Amino acid sequence: MGEIKDKSLLENKEFLQELMVRMMTVNKFEEQAFWLFGQGLVHGTMHLSIGEEATGVGTTAALTKEDYMLATHRGHGQALGKGVDLNSMMAEILARATGTNHGKGGSMHICDFDNGILGANGIVGANGPIACGAALTIKMKNIPNRVCAAFFGDGASNEGAILESMNLAAAWDLPVMFILTNNTYGMSTPLDRVVKNKDLKQRAAAFGFKAYECDGNDVLAVYETVKEAREYVVAGNGPVLVVEHTYRTSGHSKSDGNLYRTKEEIKYWADRNPIIRFRQFLTENNIFTDEEIDAMQASADKAIADAIEYAKAQPQPVVADLEADVYAE
Amino acid sequence: MSEMRQITYRDAVREAMVEEMRRDENVYFMGEDIGAYCGAFGVSKNMLEEFGPERIRETPISETAFMGAGVGSAITGMRPIVELMFSDFMAVCYDQIINQAAKMHFMFAGKVNVPMVIRTPSGGGTGAAAQHSQSLEQMYLHVPGLKVVVPSTPYDAKGLLKASIRDNNTVVFLEQKRLYKEKGMIPDEDYTIPLGVADVKREGTDVSIITYGRMVQMSLQVAEKFAEEGINAEVLDLRSLSPLDKDAIIATAKKTHRVVIVHEAVQFGGFGGEIAATITDSEAFYYLDAPIKRVGALYCPVPFNPVLEAETFPTPAKIEAAVRDVL
Numbered sequence: 001m002g003e004i005k006d007k008s009l010l011e012n013k014e015f016l017q018e019l020m021v022r023m024m025t026v027n028k029f030e031e032q033a034f035w036l037f038g039q040g041l042v043h044g045t046m047h048l049s050i051g052e053e054a055t056g057v058g059t060t061a062a063l064t065k066e067d068y069m070l071a072t073h074r075g076h077g078q079a080l081g082k083g084v085d086l087n088s089m090m091a092e093i094l095a096r097a098t099g100t101n102h103g104k105g106g107s108m109h110i111c112d113f114d115n116g117i118l119g120a121n122g123i124v125g126a127n128g129p130i131a132c133g134a135a136l137t138i139k140m141k142n143i144p145n146r147v148c149a150a151f152f153g154d155g156a157s158n159e160g161a162i163l164e165s166m167n168l169a170a171a172w173d174l175p176v177m178f179i180l181t182n183n184t185y186g187m188s189t190p191l192d193r194v195v196k197n198k199d200l201k202q203r204a205a206a207f208g209f210k211a212y213e214c215d216g217n218d219v220l221a222v223y224e225t226v227k228e229a230r231e232y233v234v235a236g237n238g239p240v241l242v243v244e245h246t247y248r249t250s251g252h253s254k255s256d257g258n259l260y261r262t263k264e265e266i267k268y269w270a271d272r273n274p275i276i277r278f279r280q281f282l283t284e285n286n287i288f289t290d291e292e293i294d295a296m297q298a299s300a301d302k303a304i305a306d307a308i309e310y311a312k313a314q315p316q317p318v319v320a321d322l323e324a325d326v327y328a329e
Numbered sequence: 330m331s332e333m334r335q336i337t338y339r340d341a342v343r344e345a346m347v348e349e350m351r352r353d354e355n356v357y358f359m360g361e362d363i364g365a366y367c368g369a370f371g372v373s374k375n376m377l378e379e380f381g382p383e384r385i386r387e388t389p390i391s392e393t394a395f396m397g398a399g400v401g402s403a404i405t406g407m408r409p410i411v412e413l414m415f416s417d418f419m420a421v422c423y424d425q426i427i428n429q430a431a432k433m434h435f436m437f438a439g440k441v442n443v444p445m446v447i448r449t450p451s452g453g454g455t456g457a458a459a460q461h462s463q464s465l466e467q468m469y470l471h472v473p474g475l476k477v478v479v480p481s482t483p484y485d486a487k488g489l490l491k492a493s494i495r496d497n498n499t500v501v502f503l504e505q506k507r508l509y510k511e512k513g514m515i516p517d518e519d520y521t522i523p524l525g526v527a528d529v530k531r532e533g534t535d536v537s538i539i540t541y542g543r544m545v546q547m548s549l550q551v552a553e554k555f556a557e558e559g560i561n562a563e564v565l566d567l568r569s570l571s572p573l574d575k576d577a578i579i580a581t582a583k584k585t586h587r588v589v590i591v592h593e594a595v596q597f598g599g600f601g602g603e604i605a606a607t608i609t610d611s612e613a614f615y616y617l618d619a620p621i622k623r624v625g626a627l628y629c630p631v632p633f634n635p636v637l638e639a640e641t642f643p644t645p646a647k648i649e650a651a652v653r654d655v656l
Contacts, residue, residue, distance in 0.1 A: 068405065102438035111437045118404055119437055123428050129394045130429065133401020133409075140357065140383060140407065148401075161424070164394035171389060325439040326473050328497040 001281040002214075002221045005228075009220065016287060017296060019061060019219050023053040023275050024300035025086070026077040030250060032304050033076070033093055033107075037254055041312075043095055046107045047074040051217075051249035054274035055181045057081045058222025059149065059244070062230055063116075068134040068148035070127035071120035072181075073108040074248075078151050083115035090307040096314035103317040104325070118148075125159025127152050128178065132165050135174035135239075147233050149177040155186020157200055169239035170209040176239040177229060178204075181216060183248040188260035204241035216244030217274045220281075249273065331516045339509040341483035342372050342448070345490035346410060348519065350380055353408060356494060357384040359395055360412030360448075369414050370450055370509055392422035396447075400430045403445040403499075410494065413449035416503060417463045430499040431474030442497040446490070451479075451503040452543055452593050453642060459630035462638075464542070464594035469501045470571050470603075476500040476524055477570040481545035483513035485568055488522030496524065505543045525572030529581070533563030536652055537581040539604055540591040541567040544643055548591050551648045562652065570600060575607055582613035587655040588621045591643055596625025619655040624648050 004010065030048040037046065049056065056077025063069060063082065071078040079089060084100060092099025093107055100110050108122040118134060121127050131150035138146045156162055157180055169176040180200060184191045192198055204211035210232065214225040222244055229240045247269040251258055258266065282288045288296075336344070350356045357380075362369060364377040364387045377385045388395040392413065399411040413419055419426060430443045453462030469475045476498050480486035486504070493500035530545060531552050538548040545566045552562040565581045567574065582588050588608060590601040601623035608614065608621060624643045632638055 100438070101436060104438055105436040109436045111440060113437075113440050118401070118441075119433065121429075123424055126397065126424060126429055129397020129425060130401035130404075132394060133398035133403070133407075134405045136398055136402045137405035137407050140402075161393045161397065164389075164391040165397065168389060168391055168394040168398065325435045327476075328434050328439070328442040328444075 001218050001277060004220055005224050010285065010287065013287060016282065019057060019223070020275070020278055020282065020293065021296050021300055022057040022081055023219060023278065024297050025303055026053045026056060026080050027275060028300050028304040029076055029080065029086070029090075032308060034250070036093070036308070042093060044106060045254045046093070047253050048250035049074045049077045049248065051269055051273050052181060052183060052246045053077055054219035054222050055216045055244045055246050058219040059179055059226045059242075061223050062226035063147070063149055064145070066116055066146055068116045068118055068131070068146070070118050070131050070148070070150045071110065072124070072127065072151045072153065073120060073122050074153070075110060075120040075151065076107070079110045079112065079117055079120065082112070082117050084110060084112040084117060086303060086307045087310040090311040091314045094311045094314070095316070096311060097317040098314045124156035125152060125161035128162040128165030131176045132168050132174055135169065135176045136172070138175050145234055147175045147177050147230055149179050151179045151181060153186065154180065154182040154184060154191050154200065155189070157203070158194060166203065166207045166209070166239070166241070170207045173236070173238040175233045177226070177233060178239060178241045179226075180241060180243045181246055182243055183246050185248065185252070185260070187252045201241060201243045209239050209241065210237070211241040211243065213243045214245070216246030217272070217277060219274055219278055331518045333514040333516055335512050336483050336515050337509065338483045338486050338505070338511050338513070339370065339372055341487040341513070341515060342490055342504060343374065343376065345487045345494070346373070347376060347379065349491055349494040350384065355406060356408045356410065357386060358410045358412070359386040359388055359399060361388055361390060361414050363387055363412055368412065370506065392418055393425060396422035396425040397429065399445045400425055400433070400443060403443045404433060404441045408444045408494065410446045410448055413447055415461045416449040416451035416465055417460050419449065419465060419468065423468075426469070426475070426499070427472040431472045434498070435474060443499050444497045445499045446493045446502055447499065448490070448502045448504060450506045452505050452507060453631045453638060454507045454543070456633065456635060456638065458633040462631040464503070464592070464626070466503060466570055466594060467598060467600060470600060474499070476572065477503065478524060478568065479503045479505070479542040479570060480568060481505065481508065481542055481566050483511070484515050485522060485528070485566070487515055488520050489524065489568060492521040492524055495521065500524070503542065507543050511546070522568070524569045525574055526569065527574035527577035528566045528568055529563060530566045531562065531564040533561040533585065535561045535585055536587040536589060536655060537563045537565060537585045538589050538591055538648070538652070539565045539567065539578060539581065541570065542593055544591045544593050547643065547645055548648060551645050551652065554649065555652065560656065578604060578607055579611045579613045582608045583616045586616050586618040588617070589624065589648065589651045589655060590621065591624045591648055593642055594625055595628055596623055597628045599623070599625045601625055622651040622654055624651045
């Protein structure tokens with residue numbers, strides 16, 4: 001783990017425990033979602049974020065409840081960190097009427113407007129422009145202490161929508177946090193095959209705004225970086241780009257045969273995933289014992305098991321309601 | 330009976346925007362060159378002076394970014410009017426319109442509204458050639474979640490735009506470029522026209538011409554010519570394509586037994602097919618005395634040459650021929 005700037009964090013055991021439990025919850029959610037697939041209980045596909053837990057948890061820990069956030073199709077961790085109800089998200093995965101989207105959205109569109117989650121998006125890159133809009137509302141209504149964070153990946157960073165929205169946010173000094181989770185693969189395509197300049201943070205400078213960069217598998221580094229970047233934005237300095245370097249050990253989606261990378265590469269990253277690294281950090285710094293951390297894992301496991309039981313008992317949507325909500329009143 | 334005054338279609342559009350922006354501080358207007366330049370078609374004259382650069386917000390040439398910004402601001406409490414300089418440019422930012430704006434209310438279980446109006450000059454006849462002359466209402470109509478409005482008069486333009494701005498859905502407001510300078514009468518008092526209500530522009534008994542947009546005027550001209558022959562044509566202006574006034578369509582077909590549908594958009598795959606099917610799949614089918622005829626643009630990109638351009642679109646002669654076909 002990297003050098004921590006705010007040493008008082010080391011004394012905040014409650015906060016550190018929360019970060020760990022959240023990462024474990026995300027990890028277990030993803031693992032169990034995959035298992036539910038195997039059971040034939042989940043319709044469609046899912047984009048799991050195993051290995052990327054620190055990006056979702058670390059970033060959202062530095063945002064307020066009221067901050068707006070746009071999640072990606074790989075966004076269960078982002079949503080969980082921002083405060084979505086675990087049971088409701090599980091129910092949505094199982095397409096139930098009481099899921100976050102009443103069974104009409106699914107994994108790629110999880111939303112929770114009470115917690116500022118303006119929806120997850122199935123179109124990579126679309127978050128950029130929409131974030132500019134939410135940030136425009138913040139600016140036009142003079143809302144203090146508020147930002148809009150937009151998650152997107154290294155793959156999405158080459159979409160015109162992202163480039164346009166970076167320019168627009170900079171030109172209009174919009175309080176957007178462009179959160180680029182670089183897991184080095186756009187689905188199956190490695191980063192170095194699709195860009196000339198792999199130093200993605202330089203894109204911000206090209207448009208005239210500030211970039212930050214961190215080890216995306218170090219949850220405290222992510223938290224501190226985003227916290228500092230958020231303060232910069234809230235002070236009225238315009239947008240920021242935060243590049244979080246990470247690695248996805250789960251496949252792109254259910255159908256991923258991992259033909260584009262080696263088992264060795266996957267194992268290398270699995271062995272140093274954010275949870276393992278944070279455990280090492282906590283035990284080496286005598287903040288928590290292994291037993292205490294095992295207890296955290298047990299609580300995360302239980303929360304997920306309970307969520308699955310809850311979700312399985314939820315009702316299916318009513319077919320008669322199918323066409324409801326095409327239009328607003 | 331309130332005072333009536335004459336106004337152009339262009340000024341009627343502006344008045345609607347100005348009045349709604351005065352009425353509701355959440356309404357703002359965003360687009361390219363809408364400030365000092367007054368908009369590509371002069372619609373936003375003087376608006377910058379009254380409302381300032383925050384609410385008359387000029388954008389970079391970044392349709393995807395500013396259309397998406399419209400969406401993002403609409404879901405967080407604002408009511409944006411976004412001008413797309415030419416309706417053909419919807420292709421540039423189509424994702425934000427059809428995958429984002431149209432779907433959010435549904436995908437998010439009704440928990441958010443996207444109250445945005447996309448105003449955009451539509452149609453040809455200005456010599457602007459293939460990429461600046463299209464009528465692409467089908468590209469919006471075929472995607473559930475959008476509303477589509479096409480006004481043909483200043484009165485309809487103002488009333489429908491005010492209603493569109495107050496609507497909690499994304500409304501695509503297809504202005505007719507060739508009608509901006511056309512004059513009509515409007516009342517002084519505040520008024521709106523509900524979406525989904527068609528308007529009989531000319532009552533008749535012998536044939537129904539169902540139409541919208543620029544073709545309403547052309548159809549009325551043809552109707553006047555037929556009147557000299559003692560043939561009384563009814564002209565139904567749909568005004569709102571989605572929501573659609575199916576009752577008015579069925580009623581006029583039942584009344585005259587003969588239907589000609591006229592639209593400027595390409596005939597193949599055009600909205601005329603939907604109107605025709607609406608009639609045949611209703612009780613009106615049994616009242617028809619002739620097949621339903623459609624007059625739409627030819628299946629080719631809009632050419633530059635003025636003679637070729639005019640022939641691409643419906644003409645009075647083509648509408649007349651279609652009417653004679655059904656009589």
